Amino acid sequence: MSEKSGEKSKVPVPQKRPETEKFWEGCKEGKLLLQKCNDCGEYIFYPRALCPRCMSQSLSWVESSGRGEVYTFSIHHRGPTPGFKPPYVVALIDLEEGVRMMSNVVGCDPNEVKIGMKVKVTFEQLNEDIYLPKFVPA
Amino acid sequence: MDIDRDFLKKRRACLVGIGETEQGKVPGKSSLQFHSEAAKLAIEDAGIRKEDINGVITAFSFVDQTFMHCTTFAEYFGIAPQFYYTSMAIGGSTAAWMLAQAAMAIHAGLADVILCVRGDNTLTGLTSEGMIALIKEMSHIELEYPYGLLTPGGYALFAQRHMYEFGTRSEQLAAIAVAMRKHAALMPNAFKKEPITIEDVLNSPMIASPLHLLDCCLVTDGGGAFIVASEEKARNMKHKPVYIKGVAQESTHQYISQAPNLRELLMTYRKAADKAFAMAGIQRKDIDVAMIYDCFTITVLMSLEGLGFCEIGEGGPFVEGGRIELGGELPVNTHGGLLSQAHLGGMFHVNEAVRQLRGEAGPRQVPGASHAVVTGNGGLFSSQSIVILGNEP
Numbered sequence A: 001m002s003e004k005s006g007e008k009s010k011v012p013v014p015q016k017r018p019e020t021e022k023f024w025e026g027c028k029e030g031k032l033l034l035q036k037c038n039d040c041g042e043y044i045f046y047p048r049a050l051c052p053r054c055m056s057q058s059l060s061w062v063e064s065s066g067r068g069e070v071y072t073f074s075i076h077h078r079g080p081t082p083g084f085k086p087p088y089v090v091a092l093i094d095l096e097e098g099v100r101m102m103s104n105v106v107g108c109d110p111n112e113v114k115i116g117m118k119v120k121v122t123f124e125q126l127n128e129d130i131y132l133p134k135f136v137p138a
Numbered sequence B: 001m002d003i004d005r006d007f008l009k010k011r012r013a014c015l016v017g018i019g020e021t022e023q024g025k026v027p028g029k030s031s032l033q034f035h036s037e038a039a040k041l042a043i044e045d046a047g048i049r050k051e052d053i054n055g056v057i058t059a060f061s062f063v064d065q066t067f068m069h070c071t072t073f074a075e076y077f078g079i080a081p082q083f084y085y086t087s088m089a090i091g092g093s094t095a096a097w098m099l100a101q102a103a104m105a106i107h108a109g110l111a112d113v114i115l116c117v118r119g120d121n122t123l124t125g126l127t128s129e130g131m132i133a134l135i136k137e138m139s140h141i142e143l144e145y146p147y148g149l150l151t152p153g154g155y156a157l158f159a160q161r162h163m164y165e166f167g168t169r170s171e172q173l174a175a176i177a178v179a180m181r182k183h184a185a186l187m188p189n190a191f192k193k194e195p196i197t198i199e200d201v202l203n204s205p206m207i208a209s210p211l212h213l214l215d216c217c218l219v220t221d222g223g224g225a226f227i228v229a230s231e232e233k234a235r236n237m238k239h240k241p242v243y244i245k246g247v248a249q250e251s252t253h254q255y256i257s258q259a260p261n262l263r264e265l266l267m268t269y270r271k272a273a274d275k276a277f278a279m280a281g282i283q284r285k286d287i288d289v290a291m292i293y294d295c296f297t298i299t300v301l302m303s304l305e306g307l308g309f310c311e312i313g314e315g316g317p318f319v320e321g322g323r324i325e326l327g328g329e330l331p332v333n334t335h336g337g338l339l340s341q342a343h344l345g346g347m348f349h350v351n352e353a354v355r356q357l358r359g360e361a362g363p364r365q366v367p368g369a370s371h372a373v374v375t376g377n378g379g380l381f382s383s384q385s386i387v388i389l390g391n392e393p
């Protein structure tokens, strides 16, 4: 890998935005934070500036149990950049709070991942500030 | 709200010309060059002059991204669309929805001869950075892309769930790829013609389970265009017009983590399809040939269920046994589709429907074809366009 292709060889690191800053702070502390609407009670993921159900701008950050199950998954045998090391599992996780998020299922053989499998959150450090939530078998 | 089912009848819009350049690996041509060559072919096919065009609809280029795509093309090509123009960007649902946009502009009396055109040198012109940028755009940049989701991977997530809920098998998805290849073999302007078997699909490299390489569409270079005109203008043109009879679109999400559960997703599609069929005033059984957006095999299977050609969950058995092949109950993508002919975002699904309804599809002709459905699918099942065409008003 030449210096120039260095950027491509890495895993992309999320850049914080106003809506997500608090979320990433939570990850750094080992907490998976969700937004909850103070007006209609909806859990919201991904983080937004208003409730997509009722438009309320009164939202709280609450800690998720970090537990959920695999809604669906795909074992990727190629990655978008060389930084990804196939095979790896991309999955949609249904959290106990009722929201769905994308993640990787790690900590087991990719072939052991099944739909409906119980998983719990773990955090993978990408740099000083960003800890990416991933899931391991519960 | 209740849509106006009759709006297309009040001032009818027809497809009057089609054009497509050489498809496949065609080095040395830019996106705008492909646009222009295809537009010229469509104008010649319609038997009109460039000056007759008073509306233009373009989409976008993956290779040459421009701020104002439509007017950039119009200037390059040497037309000034005085009455109506727009650039559309709803991914793979763009081509089919260009038809609806054109029909609406004609209905509103804003224009009466509208050129719809796309072209790109995606295969030879797109850099690896450009390809990564495309993959990025399919995902939420902060909360999906860092997990390494590939575009085939997004469709793989649907496929895996479909298999889990309904028992759909890889062999059934493979039957779709095999059918497209059989059709492409009869299409002079197709990139991939060598026959494949179900075993070939299953033995091709796994990209993102359960999707193999041959479950995935091609990447190609080329241009494509079609011209939509008012019925009044169409009367004096070269070919018997093909009528736009029903249109509908729907969207439930952009990013796949926000998509509704599979059954609900397909039920939403079904409601849109019901609207398009009601507008056209025909039934599913009246469709002679279906042009289904086929970025991946699973896309076809889910679309057939969403459209209501079979029940939700029954797409697997439906696509088996040659039912979607020429000579079958519902021939799908007789030109070979994105899986085997070429990938220009579904422009050729429209063009092939026109050839079928004119009776000009040669060895691929579905005898007596009078109605076709054309679909487009953008993002990760994020945007659906449905258009019903017929060869009579």
Ligand SMILES: [Zn+2]
Pocket (backbone or CB within 6 Å): A037, A038, A039, A040, A041, A042, A051, A052, A053, A054, A055, A056
């Ligand atoms: Zn709310």
